[in-house]
Amino acid sequence: MKQxxxxxxxxxxxALAMKQINxxxxxAYPITPQTPIMERFAEYVANGKVDTELIRVESEHxxxxxxxxxxxxxxxxMTATSANGLALMTEIxxxxxxxxxxxxxxxxxxxxxxxxNIHCDHSDAMLVRDSGWVMLFSENxxxxxxxxxxxxxxxxxxxxLLPVMINQDGFITSHSLETLEVGEDKEMHEFVGxxxxxxxxxxxxxxxTLGPLDLYDYYFEHKRQQAEAMMHADRVIREYMKQxxxxxxxxxxxxxxxxxxxxxxxYVAMNSTAGTxxxxxxxxxxxxxxxxxxxxxxxxxxxxxxxxSLLGDKHKIVVLDRALSPGATGGALxxxxxxxxxxxxxxxxxxxxxxxxxREFTEEQGLRIYEELRDLDDNEPFQRFMGVRE
Amino acid sequence: xxxxxxxxxxxxxxxxxxxxxxxxxxxxDWRSKKPVVDKSKCTGCLLCRLYCPENAIHIDKDGKISIxxxxxxxxxxxxxxCPVKAIKMEEEK
Numbered sequence: 001m002k003q004x005x006x007x008x009x010x011x012x013x014x015a016l017a018m019k020q021i022n023x024x025x026x027x028a029y030p031i032t033p034q035t036p037i038m039e040r041f042a043e044y045v046a047n048g049k050v051d052t053e054l055i056r057v058e059s060e061h062x063x064x065x066x067x068x069x070x071x072x073x074x075x076x077x078m079t080a081t082s083a084n085g086l087a088l089m090t091e092i093x094x095x096x097x098x099x100x101x102x103x104x105x106x107x108x109x110x111x112x113x114x115x116x117n118i119h120c121d122h123s124d125a126m127l128v129r130d131s132g133w134v135m136l137f138s139e140n141x142x143x144x145x146x147x148x149x150x151x152x153x154x155x156x157x158x159x160x161l162l163p164v165m166i167n168q169d170g171f172i173t174s175h176s177l178e179t180l181e182v183g184e185d186k187e188m189h190e191f192v193g194x195x196x197x198x199x200x201x202x203x204x205x206x207x208x209t210l211g212p213l214d215l216y217d218y219y220f221e222h223k224r225q226q227a228e229a230m231m232h233a234d235r236v237i238r239e240y241m242k243q244x245x246x247x248x249x250x251x252x253x254x255x256x257x258x259x260x261x262x263x264x265x266x267y268v269a270m271n272s273t274a275g276t277x278x279x280x281x282x283x284x285x286x287x288x289x290x291x292x293x294x295x296x297x298x299x300x301x302x303x304x305x306x307x308x309s310l311l312g313d314k315h316k317i318v319v320l321d322r323a324l325s326p327g328a329t330g331g332a333l334x335x336x337x338x339x340x341x342x343x344x345x346x347x348x349x350x351x352x353x354x355x356x357x358x359r360e361f362t363e364e365q366g367l368r369i370y371e372e373l374r375d376l377d378d379n380e381p382f383q384r385f386m387g388v389r390e
Numbered sequence: 391x392x393x394x395x396x397x398x399x400x401x402x403x404x405x406x407x408x409x410x411x412x413x414x415x416x417x418x419d420w421r422s423k424k425p426v427v428d429k430s431k432c433t434g435c436l437l438c439r440l441y442c443p444e445n446a447i448h449i450d451k452d453g454k455i456s457i458x459x460x461x462x463x464x465x466x467x468x469x470x471x472c473p474v475k476a477i478k479m480e481e482e483k
Contacts, residue, residue, distance in 0.1 A: 100403035161402065199405060209406035221397035222404045228397070 001247050003181040010173035013141040013180060014080065014106045014166070015040035017148035019050055020188035023104075024075035024195075027055035027066035031085035032118045033170040034108040038080055060085040064092035071101035072210050074200025076156075079103065082170060083110035083124040090128060096163040097132030097226055099210060102155035103163040104148065105133075109271065109322075110170040111357040119358020120170040122270070122323040125299075126332050132226050134164040134233050135300040137270040142180035143297070144168045146244065146252060152192050153240040159232045161198065167299075169272040171358065183248065191247060234301040254298035255306045259285065263292025264315040265370060268307075268337050270296045273320060273354075273361050280366030289370065296333065304340035311341060316348045316376070318369055320386075322355045329381035338381065348379050354386040361387060413461065417444070421464030423479040425457050431476035438468035438477060 008016065014037045018026070026045075028038045045054045055070075057063045060081055071077040081089065086107060096103050111117040112124055125135065136151055138144040144166060151164035168174055182188075201210060214222060238254060245252040258278050260266065265284070267277045274295035284291035294310055296303070311317055319338070321331025329335060334351035341347050350373055355361045365386050372384070401407050434453040446462040447455050457468075469477040 098403065199403075206407075207409050208401075209409050210403065212404060212406055214404045217394060218400065218404065221395075221400050222402075224397040225400070225402050229402075 001183055001187050001249075003183050003248065005179055005181055007177050007179050008141050008145075008182075009036065009175055009177050010138070010141040010144045010168045011036035011108065011175065012040050013145040013182075014148060014168070015044070016182060017145050017188075018078055018106075019044045020183070020185050021076070021078070021148065021152055021192050022050045022189060023052050023078045025053045025055065025067070025070035025077045026079060027057055027063045027070065027077075028079045028081065029057055029060045029063045029085060031060070031082045033110055033120075033174045034080045034082040034085065034106070036174065037106055037108070060089040061092060064089035064096070067103045068092060068095055068099065068101060071096070071103050072099065072199075073202050074195075074197035076152075076195040077101075077103045078105065080106040080108070082108045083112050083118075086124045087112060087127060090131070093128050093133070094131045098222070100161040100226070100229065101163060102152075102161055104151045104155055105163065105165045106144070106148070107165050107167050108170045108174045109167050117357040118170070120172050120322070121356045121358065122167070122321070123356075125165070125167050126323040126325070128165075129300065129332060132162065132230065133300065134160075134162055134230070134237065135298070136164065136166050137297055137299055138166060138168045138173065139272055139274045139295060139297075140173060140180070141176075141178050142250075144173065145180055145182060146248065146250070147297075149188065149191055150237065150240045150244050150252070153244075154233060154237045156195055157236050157240075158198055160229055160236050162226075162229050162233060167271060172272045181248065181250070191244065230301050234303065237298060252297075254303040255310065256295040256297060257310055258293040258295070260292040260294060260310060262290055264290040265373075266292045266294060266311060266314050266317045267320065267366070267369075268294045268296065268311075268317060268333065269320040270299060270333065271322070273322065276361055276363060277320075277366055280363050280370075283363065283367060284370060291370065299333070302336045302340070304336070307337055307340040308344070311337070311347060312344045314347050316373060317341070317350070318373055319349065319351045320369075321351060321353050324353050324356060328383075330383050334381075348376060350376060350384065351381070352384045352386045356388075359387050416460045417463050418460045421462060421482050423464045423466060424459065424482050425462065425464070425466065425468050425477045426480050427455060427457065428476045428478070429454055431474050433474055433476075435473065437471050437473065441467050441471045443467065
């Protein structure tokens, strides 16, 4: 497929993907640092570049409610938000997967208040970790762009029918201009194809009820179905990643190993930090340290089999969480990675919380993590911090 | 409950694919008081039928009303709106 190399911010890469998908309905409310996605997309709407019905609502709670209504009606539906906007829509965020509505949302990761902060961390994504959305993370603008198409196909697949969230780091990715490869509108739209909803409330020939009271006699069965759909998503999203990967001629997978084969000391991280850590790994390798990196691109469903097979024989693993889980046995990603490796005798799995509220994560911090853990020989789930002033 | 369908058979997302099935859900046992109609007083004005939130008041062949006790929840609205006091609320036994 013909592609061109252009410069875009992560936010504008999301907006371009949305334009090429050309959804039937987008309902959103502005919030930093998501705003440039909707600013750019609103321009596409105003200039007649898309056929989308853009619903300008008065809050995020209403934005997600409008998305639920439109998706239930059978319309291809997208939205975008950040942090406190996501917090306000959380009640309805849980309803989307429960009703099995394939909404796609770009979440530009920002610290949840308080104290109030508009910069990057992953506390917003972790707030809705258990809501039942499929969750993709993006290292850069290219992955933001690619993830949107993969997300849409996965969401709408009849084996899945779950909403999908595409995460990118607030400002670091959303507002940084970088080069990426993009396809032509026509061909990218062909990849997602036309949407034929399995259920539509506008289908008067096949009327059905959506959203009735669901008590102890059926609720559990419906949640069990949701769990099953998430298990299907693990397989289905790989199919679409493969298909998309062949289309754009770029390798794409649920996890991305870097210099991992003979590595003894392995970093695990999500989003833009993976880029910094790749440099750290190279610096350590230059000093003769067998360092490696595993980037997690698909966070829900968590690819534990991949983590187990790629990291099971490693000596020391350090998981970096950009969100604090106070009082827990480490950050959310740390717990997932450690659980995936439980029962295997070799690895020491250590966890760090870093980068809260947009605190910069540097190569120097990455190297210091190695220095601090080089002689570590216990395996307690101890929460460590990197980049905070003592 | 053990006779109900399992998760593999049920429509996804709590959807009900056969609308109008609420009549299969008998709510009559929620009642603590039951409305009893005195047919000699009932004029067949049907005001109670308009007010009944459960649609549990039926019209008989004689034009007067009777109560669908399978679905009546015993709210008593029919009794209080009846202009000729033909509906009395009695204790359920």
